[in-house]
Amino acid sequence: MEGKVALELRNITKTFGKIVANKNVNLKVYEKEVLSILGENGSGKTTLMNVISGIYAPEEGEIRINGEVVYISSPQDAFKYKIGMIHQHFKLVEVFTALQNIALILEKGQKYDLKEIRTSVKNICEKYGFEIDLDKKVYNMSVSEKQTLEIIKVLYRGADILILDEPTAVLTPQETKKLFAVINNMREDGKSIIIITHKLNEVMEISDRVAILRKGEYITTVSTKETNEKELTEMMVGKKVDLRIERVKTEIDKPLLEIRELSIKGDDGSKKIEDVSFYIRGGEILGVAGIAGCGQKELCEAIAGLRKIESGFIMHEGESLVGLAPKVIIEKGVSMSFIPEDRLGMGLAPNFSITDNMMLKTYAENKVYMIDEEELATYPKWKAFSIRAWVAIKTFFSRPFVDRKSARKKANKLIEKLEISTPSTETPVRRLSGGNIQKVLVGREIESSPNVIVTAYPVRGLDVNSSYLIYDMLNEEKRKGTGILFIGEDLDVMLALCDKIMVLCHGKNMGIVHASKTTKEEIGLMMTGSLNLSETKNKEYGKAKDSNLTEEEWQKQKEEAEKEGE
């Protein structure tokens, strides 16, 4: 690869306390090229980019731009060196228009002249092929439009080195294509582009070279032309992996969870889920696809009893879950685990130890002391009686206290079974890596042997090995006849793992398709709302024919709901 080196990193080391996020990373980015940074989560990709863009200061090593050693101690400095970063979470003012957002980056002394900015922004758009309405307010924009705006913002500021942090995570397949076209145009113009990602097919498609990080260490840089996906994975994981996800064949049961005509309002009062009907059978995985923020969270919360529903029914084995307390729903065997972006939000307490997190759902149960009846029968009466009395006393006095002993046993079992890497059972989960945190959460949920599992983003941010472990765990549950609602991000995974996929777009059910009979493109179209299968079919869409309730019973439920409404 010939050409001028635009950016060079030498021996960059960044530590957070004991954790080494980056260790002796060497990297070169040439002009006119797209470099992918590939690595599993927790391998230090984002940290490295934050070092380049001045958010973190490295402990060791140096950064060179155009051959000169530079110190970048703030994002402002980074901009002075013409480095622009597009973060995973957009930093835009919602109530401003696209143009106003671009004008925000004006520096001291520059004139606030919207006309001039408009012309130069339009030039940029034409040059690289961006499509954007400059007068649209940000809150009306789709995720893809917001991303486009962020890129334009950075270009307008004059960046020559662009860093994109997982840009395709939030895009549909169609939008990804558009983005890649733009990236190609920028490369032609002589810009250097760094893309952080863990999706292999995209790496192969867009980049010239791939730099691989593993556990904070720089492994190597390879040219895309000279490698393949399998080789990249092996370098990324450090050993050979089987990339196939198994779809277990099971005998399907009656519907376990039936949801009909469900509408839910979000925190802001807008309808997040609108008239959605679907059902999950035992021994079946139903995937839910959709762009982030399409009502997935609200749906989960409604099923778990954490959010009031507007109208509709949630039936679990023929009994309504609507209006029940979260605890009662858990006791009925419906388990919900939602992995939010920070990975800790619901279901885990970050400062609690693994042990304490294990007993989150069971802490209120009283400790049971076992009595060996057979052994007791061999004792004289007075001794048997006193043993019984002693147990009764122990039971009584242990009531106000939590049973940490058996929780610790459970924690140890889970650590062993799922190979959770942790110093001890008493380590706060906050200190574990993302993958291990999730193993604790998903492991606990499955441990409670539920019959319906609602899981949202269970592999969010997990490395390849742990992801497959979680898929295996879900398949294991599926074999046992558990109904699983799997809300996911990665369409490839969902197509391989799920039996059926429901697509949500702005809270509406766009259709439920068999995973084996659909394509990624079809789901992509449904995600953006351009294709609506539920409209073309009959009204009974998403309603099970062999429902647990007869039509009359459903009618009765409806009448009751109406009565309550009045």
Place this chain on the structure above:
Amino acid sequence: MDNQKVTVKEPLFHVAKRDNLKTKYKVLIYACAIILALVIGSITCTVIGDRGNPIVFFSSLFNGALGSERKIFKFLKDTSLLLCVSMALLPAFKMKFWNLGANGQILVGGLAAIACMWYMGRGTNGAISDTVIIICSVIASMVAGAIWAVIPAIFKALFNTNESLFTLMMNYIAQSLVLLMIAIWVQGTGKTTLPEINYGHLPILFGKREILTILMGAVITSAMFAYLKFSKQGYELSLVGDSQNTARYTGINVKKVIIRTLIVSGAICGIVGLLLTAGAVTPTIGTNTANNMGFTAIMTTWLGGSNPLFIAGTCALVSFVNNGMSEVKTNFGIQSDVYANVVIGIVYFLIIACAFLVQYKVTLRKKKKQAKENGFLNGEDKKEVK
């Protein structure tokens, strides 16, 4: 690219978070800070005092705090009172409910105890036995403290009001209430303070008045430790403090937990109020009865983390400096209380500054030389740069 020159200097120092410092070093850092604070304090006193020198400062500090049996017992009593208040704040803080109203809660607790003694003892001229009065005042002070704490808790639980401001304001209401009650009780006597009440004094154990307070400190501290560490309620309140979302999902009634915890917190403050009034040599009450312990305890609780031993340590230190400084004041001829408070302030300041050093490490800017030594700038590289 273009030839526009930009230079950015590396900043003078970086601050980085450090992971688990060894307890040994932690203690060492704190010990250094305390010694440094006292040295600065001794110099300050020498400068502002009429007489004395830094050595006298240390001897009078120790003398003032632990110089005689009486002083040792006073030191222990002050420490356990402060410890009790810290233990009252601990569950609330663990729940991330910033109870800044311990002062008020102590005051109303004390007021309730005095009221019992006044009406049941003085009012009936001793017709009711002391035991009954004591039982009543114990209950009354706990209830009063709990009520004072639970009002902001209810508002927090139901309307999500800001608990810091609310509890803070409750302090002033408590003070006014005390003034009002005193005014009612002394009406027509022409006095402004309460006359002596000889009914319902707390019993003197083992011949020392302080022992009851010290015992209470030990009992409340160990009980609170067990409550937080082993009980289901303690588990619930830590969970509410750590992640309300998770708590809700687990099926915990967050509102109930907030209210229940503040009842416990307030009741313990009420007991402190009782000890300060009915447990004193001459039971009386004024707006200064709580002696600002409600605020001092915020610091001791925060500095001690959730470790009762550390909290006890900080409480002892604060009482030690407080008691010792009164002797230093006389020996150095310092009239104003302000100067004594300055020294106490220095100690507080350095301990809090220490908390920063324990959590973060500061690295100074690396010198250019070092970079050369590391071999980054060898000949080959220079060529490439050009």
